[in-house]
Amino acid sequence: xxxxxxxxxxxxxxxxxxxxxxxxxxxxxxxxxxxxxxxxxxxxxxxxxxxxxxxxxxxxxxxxxxxxxxxxxxxxxxxxxxxxxxxxxxxxxxxxxxxxxxxxxxxxxxxxxxxxxxxxxxxxxxxxxxxxxxxxxxxxxxxxxxxxxxxxxxxxxxxxxxxxxxxxxxxxxxxxxxxxxxxxxxxxxxxxxxxxxxxxxxxxxxxxxxxxxxxxxxxxxxxxxxxxxxxxxxxxxxxxxxxxxxxxxxxxxxxxxxxxxxxxxxxxxxxxxxxxxxxxxxxxxxxxxxxxxxxxxxxxxx
Amino acid sequence: xxxxxxxxxxxxxxxxxxxxxxxxxxxxxxxxxxxxxxxxxxxxxxxxxxxxxxxxxxxxxxxxxxxxxxxxxxxxxxxxxxxxxxxxxxxxxxxxxxxxxxxxxxxxxxxxxxxxxxxxxxxxxxx
Numbered sequence: 001x002x003x004x005x006x007x008x009x010x011x012x013x014x015x016x017x018x019x020x021x022x023x024x025x026x027x028x029x030x031x032x033x034x035x036x037x038x039x040x041x042x043x044x045x046x047x048x049x050x051x052x053x054x055x056x057x058x059x060x061x062x063x064x065x066x067x068x069x070x071x072x073x074x075x076x077x078x079x080x081x082x083x084x085x086x087x088x089x090x091x092x093x094x095x096x097x098x099x100x101x102x103x104x105x106x107x108x109x110x111x112x113x114x115x116x117x118x119x120x121x122x123x124x125x126x127x128x129x130x131x132x133x134x135x136x137x138x139x140x141x142x143x144x145x146x147x148x149x150x151x152x153x154x155x156x157x158x159x160x161x162x163x164x165x166x167x168x169x170x171x172x173x174x175x176x177x178x179x180x181x182x183x184x185x186x187x188x189x190x191x192x193x194x195x196x197x198x199x200x201x202x203x204x205x206x207x208x209x210x211x212x213x214x215x216x217x218x219x220x221x222x223x224x225x226x227x228x229x230x231x232x233x234x235x236x237x238x239x240x241x242x243x244x245x246x247x248x249x250x251x252x253x254x255x256x257x258x259x260x261x262x263x264x265x266x267x268x269x270x271x272x273x274x275x276x277x278x279x280x281x282x283x284x285x286x287x288x289x290x291x292x293x294x295x296x297x298x299x300x301x302x
Numbered sequence: 303x304x305x306x307x308x309x310x311x312x313x314x315x316x317x318x319x320x321x322x323x324x325x326x327x328x329x330x331x332x333x334x335x336x337x338x339x340x341x342x343x344x345x346x347x348x349x350x351x352x353x354x355x356x357x358x359x360x361x362x363x364x365x366x367x368x369x370x371x372x373x374x375x376x377x378x379x380x381x382x383x384x385x386x387x388x389x390x391x392x393x394x395x396x397x398x399x400x401x402x403x404x405x406x407x408x409x410x411x412x413x414x415x416x417x418x419x420x421x422x423x424x425x426x427x428x429x
């Protein structure tokens with residue numbers, strides 16, 4: 001997937017835009033390697049419009065590409081003002097007030113996402129039972145050669161400790177510091193919807209608290225900027241309910257394992273020749289981060 | 303006196319990247335140059351620490367009927383997958399120490415490493 005920043009000159013006016021499209025070299029044959037778990041661009045457009053209709057701040061889709069545009073498959077959306085780089089959001093004094101608000105605001109916006117009626121959610125999203133989803137993760141661990149005993153311990157624990165909340169909603173799937181656009185006052189827009197699926201809404205809340213997405217600020221469990229209570233209060237103010245901390249913790253374990261799987265996917269992309277960039281090879285070396293996070297979370301639980 | 307060691311060469315290249323090359327780059331190339339410099343640090347630390355990692359594996363794995371060497375960790379992962387290994391304090395301790403050692407190579411600045419090394423290394427010293 002390519003993401004381009006562009007300015008559209010309309011007479012005197014300049015429109016700041018983002019173009020998302022398949023790479024021009026993309027081979028549309030069914031054999032072409034596709035990243036695991038991602039949705040197609042037309043579904044992404046439907047999701048962005050759906051979220052906007054339900055009080056979730058997202059970029060506005062302004063144009064879905066047609067063949068006559070000659071730009072391939074994709075869409076153009078507004079480029080909102082704000083910062084998405086975690087290190088800036090967590091460190092710069094200009095975001096101090098935003099950091100105070102952010103955890104609560106994340107709770108509120110997740111509440112709105114999870115209240116979207118399932119009947120309105122576009123078809124084609126991953127829709128697995130918790131059991132099937134863990135089978136999917138086991139399938140990936142097997143596919144990548146069972147590289148890590150710690151990952152396997154993590155997955156075994158997830159199987160044995162599955163919470164049964166009975167709740168099933170649209171889940172953003174990648175709701176974390178880095179995919180949130182923030183300005184001086186706090187959350188501006190929720191980005192990167194390509195891992196959206198159906199599942200337990202607590203997944204989004206716990207994933208946001210994964211240690212890897214705290215970017216070195218482990219003492220602030222929510223994205224490196226906030227407290228659990230702020231997140232859950234914000235969530236409860238919209239939905240009237242919030243999962244307990246034990247369930248949040250379960251999804252932090254899940255988050256640590258999925259970060260491990262991202263690293264394994266990068267190694268696979270590098271070794272298969274699909275993407276031989278240094279960046280891919282280097283991210284593959286971050287697998288041990290997921291292992292230490294798993295072992296810390298599971299201390300005394302094994 | 304001996305010839306320049308491999309890790310000395312790596313660190314010299316890293317400093318060249320950081321001090322001479324990086325200031326001339328911007329955008330994605332600058333980012334990639336930083337990744338390159340970090341990666342050389344990983345290789346240098348691995349040259350230094352791999353023997354300790356191997357020693358940890360040798361001591362631990364034979365207890366599970368696994369021959370140390372290539373594929374040994376995969377065998378342990380598969381045994382855990384199939385429920386053929388009991389998860390006890392010895393196993394957890396080994397995996398903690400092994401993971402600490404891996405992070406000492408891969409990213410000793412990672413927050414999880416800093417937290418865990420305080421806790422688990424002090425425990426290891428007590429044993």
